[in-house]
Amino acid sequence: MNTTTQRTFDDWAKAVAHCDEKKVLDAIRPVFDMLEQLHGEKKTHGNIQPKNLHVRGDDKIDITSFENCKNENIDRNSDYAPPEAQHDPTSLPTAAGDVYGLAAVIYYAICEEPPICASRRTEKQSEKLQLGVKPRAAIAEALEKVLSLKCEDRPTMVALRELLEATNSRVVDESATTDKHASIKMPEANIGQVQSGPKESGAVAQPAVTSSCSAATTTPTLPARTPAPMPGSPSFRLVERLPVNLTVGKSFEIKISDLFKEKRGSLKLEFLNADELGFQHEREKDALIGKPKLAGEQKLNVEVTLAETDGRRIFERTIGVTVNPDPDSLWKNLPSNQSDPYWKPDSDHTKPDDEFTPVARMLAASQRGRSHAHEGLFRDDDFLVRFHRATGWHLLVVADGAGAAKYSRCGSQIACKQSLDFIEQWIDGNQALLETAVRSLIENADGTMLKEKVAYPCFGKAAYEAQKAIAAEAGVHVPKAVMKDYATTLLLAVAKHTQSGWIIAAFSIGDGGIGLMRNDGQVKTLCTPDCGEFAGQTVFLTASNVMRTTEQILNRIHIAHETDLKTLVLMTDGVTDPKFPTEASLSAPEVWKEFWTELNTTVDLSSDNKEASTDLLKWLSFRSPGNHDDRTIVLLLPNPNSNPENTAP
């Protein structure tokens, strides 16, 4: 593997050159040789920019790689492209354009940032450049001349080199006779006015920021990077990008001091495009504040004014800003395809007519998840509630069709309907057995009979009937489908109010949750977690191995006798994942309390509120990052005023 040390010009300029004009010119000399030869042959390079330059271990440009990229992938909008190329997209590369590009590269190496892009300078009608750090006068003059907008004013490559070399050699001579360590000291004669500020009348031409002769003589060694500012004279370096990323519509506050890498002396900042970005300069707090308007990589244009004894100097800089989009704005809400044979509404909820029983209210709502809405996919969840009026049993079920199964929206629907159909029938035919089992639980505190003689055959068969119905549907589907295409979970519960309180039996296959809350805050889970071996896996009603043994079925059954029931809740994993993120949290009273407080304060669950299920549906769209599944919830809310005598024991 090639381990030759080569750096990008960019890295090299920052790490080695340190704005040192001499080093920059020495490194770039081979480029002059090459370009002069090219231009002599009436050819051009056309693609001069720092990223195409690489510096070898000996601090010289690697000319081969530079030559290889000529006239390749030319970026007309780059900071290094000449103005004429930016104005005329059809123009061909010219020698004058190369001169501009090389001057811009040198400018970049000296100032550590590119010159203001030519197109922007034209817009602003300002043709004057402002060098951020202070190169020697002749270099500054040469660069300014080249980088001024008119290509006809530009010197040739040879002339540019002569101009630059002239200063360079003088510096070399000078440093040879003086302190070898003083890399940037320079004779007074070389110091000139870099910018357009008014001269101090009568005084020796003094650079606004450049090292003055006095600074040079009183500072024996200058650190290589320091462009030798006069003690106390203002100077600055801004950050290249904001130290934190912002988000559209979200307030932020960044101290102005955090925008500087270095800052000396008094200076004034003006944010030129603050309004456009939604930013403000809060002068009292000395901060940049605001609510970003535009997402993406933005550029904040900053004008820095240095106040000095001999005038004002104005610099234009840009600071990169990353603005994140508002996550909500990225989610689309596309309707599902209504002409699909298995179409069902993207949301659903119970109607008051079906909600009220003599002793309770059953509320249910089901909402298509954001991830499905984003792609116009169907709601795969389903639910159903019924009241078996003759016996007073409340029947509640939710089902979550597997996202990966193509007809699971139908699977969940069949599972809900078929299981409740069967349970109703079973109750009709087994009323005496059911009553004996309930009495046994109430009188002997023994749920064995209810579990083994009632729930086991009833739920086991209900699930089996649901499986059968799904298999039948798959069998007649065109084109041919299999059970797995209808994969769904099934969580169901039956509940009856007696004089001794509520009797509840529950059964579940797959994830999601069934739980109850008592008025004293105690909670009880009525499901066995059905997570697979790895996170995110679950089992489905449609799998052949979920009800193979008696034990498997019995393990899925839970019985409760509650004298102080506040609510019984059935939820698909779209609700349990965000609200009860772990197995343990489903039996944690504090988690339930938080869940109930949120629900109860958002949705008016009182029997007076006829719109409660609609409100419940709205609540289901709560925001939870990373949780965008379909969400379905069924609540059994015992009526506090219900008279137990009204119902048969």
Add this chain to the structure above:
Amino acid sequence: MSRRLPVYLVLDTSGSMSGEPIEQVKNGVQMLVAALRQDPYALETAWLSVITFSSSADVAVPLTELTAFQPPNISAAGATAMGDALTKVAECVSKDLVKTTATVKGDWKPMVFIMTDGGPTDDWQTGLARFKQEKWGVIVGCCVDNGDETVLKQITESVVRLNTSDSASIKAFFKWMSASISQGSKSVEEAGKEVQGLSELPPPPPEISVVT
């Protein structure tokens, strides 16, 4: 905090990557992050870390949520300490990841992309042994130019090769990585499981061939 999908980009920054390739890698990282920020799944789920390796491995960006990610300053020089990189990414994972317990649902298994243009110059077997101690989701190895695919094949089944190291290929690779991370984010959020191999990732573009 919701469950995160950690993504580690392990990038070769040895001397041979200098010049155009490393510039394209820098651009690629920025492009990848900008694209993922437009994807609602990734924006809420994916966390990104960049580990670079040359004569030794460095964490250029620790595991960071996409919204807070700032591009690292990468430069190319030195040898190809892939073993050190494997050790480093394994150490990061063992330190960064939230494990699933009875009370906490942990992070999704991390996605790793390893890009190299050479053969390891260090004791990479020791690094590989450490790497294998952690649990990974999909691991994609990518060789550019002289990248040693036999070494990558020992790290992962899923190895691709960039047919050339020009800017178009590197760009295509980052674009494909970004699509793969989107796919990974969507898979954990929608299907509740991590993607496991190349077959579950978007098909690679023509600039990338799968090493079988």
